Structure formats: C-alpha cells, structure tokens
Amino acid sequence: MAPTFYHDDPKWSNIKPIPQNDTARPLAAIAYTDEYSEAMSYLRAVMAKNEYSHRVLGLTDHIISMNPAHYTIWLYRFKVLSELHADLREEIAWLNVTALKHLKNYQIWHHRQTVIDKLGSPEGEADFIATMLQQDTKNYHVWSYRQFLVQRFGLFDDEGELKWTEGMIEEDVRNNSAWNHRYFLVFGGKGEQTADKAIVERELNYAKAAIKKAPQNQSSWNYLRGVVRRNKLPTSTLKDFALEFADIEKPDDVTSSYALDTLADIYTEYQSKREEAKKALDLLATRYDPVRAHYWNYRKRLLE
Amino acid sequence: MAPFAGEEAEGTLNYAKQIKYWRRHLRTFLPHHYTGNDSNRMTFAYFILAATDILGDLDSALSAEDRQGYIEWVYQCQLPDGGFRAFPGTDFGDGARSDDNAPWDPANIPGTFFALSILVLLRDDLSRVKRRETLRWLKKMQRPNGSFGEALGENDVVEGGNDSRFGYMGTGIRYILRGNVEGPVEGVPDIDVDSFVKCVQIAETYDGGLSEAPLHEAHAGFAACAIAALAFIDRLPTSSGASDDRPRGITNLPLTLHWLASRQTLTLDDEDALDTLNDETDSAATCHDAHAFVKLGSHPSKQGSLSFENQPTSHFELQWVGVNGRCNKIGDTCYAYWTCAPLALLGHLDIIDRKPIRRWLLDRTQHMVGGFGKLPGDFPDIYHSFLGLMTLSIFGEAGLKDTDVLLNMSNKAKEHLLSLAWRREIVGN
Ligand SMILES: [Zn+2]
DSSP: OOOOOSTTOGGGTTOOOOOOOOOSSOSSOBOOOHHHHHHHHHHHHHHHTTOOSHHHHHHHHHHHHHOTTOTTHHHHHHHHHHHTTOOHHHHHHHHHHHHHHOTTOSHHHHHHHHHHHHHTOOTTHHHHHHHHHHHOTTOHHHHHHHHHHHHHTTOTTOHHHHHHHHHHHHHOTTOHHHHHHHHHHHHGGGTTOOOOHHHHHHHHHHHHHHHHHOSSOHHHHHHHHHHHHHTTOOGGGGHHHHHTTOOTTOTTOOOOHHHHHHHHHHHHTOGGGHHHHHHHHHHIIIIIOGGGHHHHHHHHHHHO | OOOOTTSOSSOOOOHHHHHHHHHHHHHSOBOGGGGGGGGGHHHHHHHHHHHHHHTTOHHHHOOHHHHHHHHHHHHHTBOTTSSBOSSGGGOOOTTOOOTTTGGGSOOBHHHHHHHHHHHHHTTOOOTTSOHHHHHHHHHHTBOTTSOBOSEEOGGGOEESOOSHHHHHHHHHHHHHHHTTOOSOBTTBOOOOHHHHHHHHHTTBOTTSOBBSSTTSOBOHHHHHHHHHHHHHTTOSOOTTOOOOSSOOSOSOHHHHHHHHHTTEESOOSGGGOOOOTTOTTOOTTOOOSHHHHIIIIISOOHHHHHOOTTSOOOOGGGGSOEEOSSTTOOOOHHHHHHHHHHHHHTTOGGGSOHHHHHHIIIIIIBOTTSSBOSSTTOOOOHHHHHHHHHHHHHTTOTTSOOEETTTTEEHHHHHHHHHOHHHHHHHTO
16 A cells, blocks of 8 residues: 655645654664654644544544554544544444454554443444454453443343353363353352352353363363352362362372362361372372472472 | 483573664664554663663663763653653644643653653663652542553543553552652652552452453463552562551462462463364364373373472473463463562562473574564564563573562662662651
C-alpha cells in the first residue's frame, strides 16, 4: 500500500503540523518512517486545538494502524466519536478488522469495552470472540473481554455461556483460560457466598471426568483442587480419586504427578502420615516430576 | 559430572556480544518495526541503560556530555503539573499546552516510573523533579478500589487497565520519591496503601497465582508486579508468618509458591507438544507438560534412577528447563524473570533449580548477535533481552553487577538513590 501523506492534501492545508521535539540527545529513538512522523505531527496539531471531525477519525485510524499502543489516541478517538454522534455499530465493524491485525494490543480491547458499554448490547460479540480465538485459543485479552461481557450483561447464569465454555474445554482440555472462565462463571457471581451443594458436586464430577480423559493435566487438577478449597471441603475428599492415578505402595504405576501431589498434601495434613507424605514427595522429586525436584525437596524439609 | 557429547557442561554468557547488542541500541536508531512501541520509549530507554549498567559498560559507554544530554531528554518529558509522559510524541511544543488539550498529553505511570529510574541510573539528583506535584498526581491516579491506572483523562478520570503493572509502577514512584513512609509527607497525602493491598488480595486466583483482575486467569507477569508492589510498600507476608495489624498481600503463601514453582516447564517450543496417553485433544498448538511426564516418568533414565535424595536429578532433558507464564503454555524468556523475581522477593528462590533455567536462557534463547529472543531461535528484542539478563543477574551470574530485584537496577545505582539528601530527610536516615 502506498504511504499516506497530508502535506500535499488540500483537505489538510489549514493545519500547521507540530513536529516532535526529541532534543539533541534522545533515548530509544526510533527510525520512524516519513509517513509515521508526518501523521503524528498532524495528530499533535489537531489534538492541540481539540478538533473533533471526520478527517480526524481517518487520521487516528491511520496512526493506529502503525502504532496501536498510543495511549491517548484511543481516548481522543472516542471523544471524536461522541462529539460527532457517530454510529457506534460502525465503530465495532471497524474494530473487528483492526483487532485481527493487532492480536496482542491492550488499548484496542479497552476501547471496545467503552464502545460496547455505551451501545448497551453484546449482540454480535460472541461471533467476534470466536474469530479471535481461532487465531489463539488462549489469548488473554479475549478471555478478559469475555469476562467483561458476562459481568456487564449479567450472563453468569446463562446456559449458553456455560455450554460454550464446555465446548472450549472439550476442544482442548488443557486450555487453562477456558477452565478459568468456567470457574468465573460458576463461582464468580457469588462473592464469598457458599455455593449450592449440587453445584459443587457437579463441578467436582466435571473436573474428575476431564482428569480421567487426560490425567496429566495441570489445568483440570488445579480446578478440582480450587473447587474443593473454595467450598471449604477437606482435601481428603479427593483421596480415593487421587489413588486411582497414584499410590505410593505402587510406585511404578503412577499415571499422574498431580494425583501424587494431591496425596502428598492429604498426608501432610495428618501428623501420623508424615512418612507417607515424604514418600509421595520423593516420588515426585526423583521420578514423576523431577523438573521441580527443588520444590518437592523443600516441601520435604518442611515436614522435618 | 562429565558433560554430554557435543554440549558444554555450562552455558556461557557472551559478554562481548551482549555489550555490543546494547551499545547498538544506545547509539543508533531502533529499527522502524519498533514504531508500535513508540509510546513505550521511556521504558525501553530504561531497559537499554540498565542493561548496559548491569553489564558494567555504562560508564565507558557514556561521555559526560551524553549523560547530561540524556538527562535533559528525560526532563523534557516532565509535565508542568508533575509526572512524565512516556514518549515525546504527545508534546505539543512551546506554549501550545492548555487545560483543554492536556488530556491528550497526560503524565503516564510507566513513563514517570521509568523516567525517575533513568535519572537515578544517570546519577542525577532529581532536584528538578516536581516532587510534590508528582505525588499529588499519583494520589489522583489511584481509584477508589485501590488500583492504579495509566494516565488521567478528561475530568480526572483514571484511564487504562486496573491491573498490577500500574500498581507496581505507582508504588515504585512512591518508593523513589518518599521511601516507605506511610502518611502525609511535605503536606502531600499518601496513597491509600491498605486499599491497594486489598486490591492485590482479590486478584489472587483459585490455583494460587495472581491475575489481572479478580477472577481472571493467573498470569506470572501480573503475579510478579503485584508481589513487587507489595514489596515496595512493605506489605508482603512477614518472614515469621506472624500477623501484625497491617493488611498484607499473598494470603496463601504456600499455594502461591506452589504456583510459581509450577511455571518451570520442559515444553520449550511448539514441536515439543506430543500426543500423550492417546489423548485426542493434544495438538501442536496446545503446549503442556504432559510429554515431559511421559518422557521422564514412564521411562526413567539411568541418571534418574542413580540420583539420590536432595540432589536434583540429571536426566538429559532436565539440562534445559524453560519457564512459562500460565498453566499449559510453553516456556518464554520473559517468564523466567516474571517467575524468578517474585520468588526472590518472597525469599524462596531456592525452590526452583536455577541451573537448568540458566542453561535454557544461555543455550537456547540467547542470540548469537547478543540479546535474548522470546523462544529458541527467535530474533532478540529489547524486552526479552533485558528480562533475560535481569534473570541471570538475579541468579548471581559471574561478571554481572549485583542488582536490586525490586527496582531492576544495580545495587550501586540504587545506593545513589538512597544517598540523596532530600530523600534521606523524608525517610529519616
Ligand atoms: Zn515473553
């Protein structure tokens, strides 16, 4: 694409660009293209006089395509949209295209939140999120944004939302973002309040089923342990389940280091089970999770 | 122990190349693909100078004139009402600034924190810093829920995320300008320390990590910033575990340590992901630690079975261990820092094995032109290069200066900050 310039554009002839003042010895100076330098000089000029116009919208679009992390251009753009009473649905359409070009940008999501908040409807957002997750199923910004939608539009108890999350976990049982989203949906709207017994039971069973499918998975085990902890159940609730994957009496047949980890925690809670705890930690340190040998040995020292 | 064939027993930091890498960034323009980071220039400027300093090259790299010139550049970014912009790009020039256009050229939290850090590093006495104005502005940057934002918008609305990055830098600004003293200083009220602690607490996650906001996914970057912020305000758990009447963060320290230790991973690139336990859900795109378990657990190596208590095992695969930022993600240079820095601040660096992480950094992500890339074979960038180097200095790499993990600067540079007369008067020593 040919670069866009403003100095020979009659629509911009009434603007006197403000060049960047970078002093004689700048730090981290960047070899800007002429296109970027000039566009920024025009941006400073219109910002300085608080111009809110259609041509400014075009200019912000142009600069965002080169530097989406500019922290005031987004606020300025939103102000322009408001002053012009622009159609915010069009802004969302523009954002859909722009977001795909800047997957890891933070500001763009904040802007989207501001716009959707003002529109007051999450319509179409699920499709957009699906497109974004196709690029990267664990994109942190996308999942954070999804949480914003749930909170803003009260979707905690929405059947569809939970179903969708289940689909994401089914697609990849190791997608920790999806597990976290499930936790957020099930327990997030409740504050400190204890959850229904039936719901706790449902969640324990859900995590257990996922663990049976892939026993060596940190995400599902963390979820299981998290549900137990949040609902103030004793860790020993999980003893029989953990024994299905690890038994210190059968050290050759361990199929999940996380089961061993859970057993170590359960044994640690009982003074009389110290030796069993040490044995579990030993198996972790020497055979089943030696990457963390220092950590397991530290845990063993705490028992002495 | 004898090294494996074709591998040196120890990785080596290529000092000459590292120094060359940073000097190039100090001396010449950053290539235009850094344009997307234009608004992070103050941060990058700090990384460049601090890395040069940690390598022991700063004094020879800078003439007195350079030093003064850079100091002037930083002060040029200071705003009349306190604080600094994060790059010169929003400056309207002489006389053009007004109350009406000020929201488009605001003081910025990262900009201010790194501007102050640069001034310290360049041994300026900070006497031209608008200290009271900056602290008054800092107070305005805190929201009622305790969190900090990035900049003030129209009508003094706090704009930007509410995550712990800004909390870290906000409390860092406070630390530089007024130490750890709680309550008003020189007539300027303090930030609300207790409500900030509360805001860190509610971002603790069900697995022991910390996240961007309550109930978001645990993430090492946010965990590191939150823990460092608590260290700046002296609100980490006490080493004795005893409670005092002041609220402290990290409410379940053992679980957080477990989570941090769990960031060590053998999944070092996408190809490491393999189909395990006939689990259909594994693909090259989903990286996890299951393959490591299969390699090590079901087939213990000879070295593994010969290893003994309290001695790290010496499986071949364990010579290089990466660090990830979230559960079931691959190792990435920057997360070595985001994981090891909080462990160091919590006094528990010993629960991870530094040696294989060091080797992963040196053998796999250190680049032959100097610097560090994100993943093995990646081209280096300023961000990963600085955090890779900082991690090695936390590990005590020979030949690097000792660093303060909290300020990310050499202890020598920090001494200068502590020696400033105006600051000593405030903190009372
Ligand atoms: Zn990284």
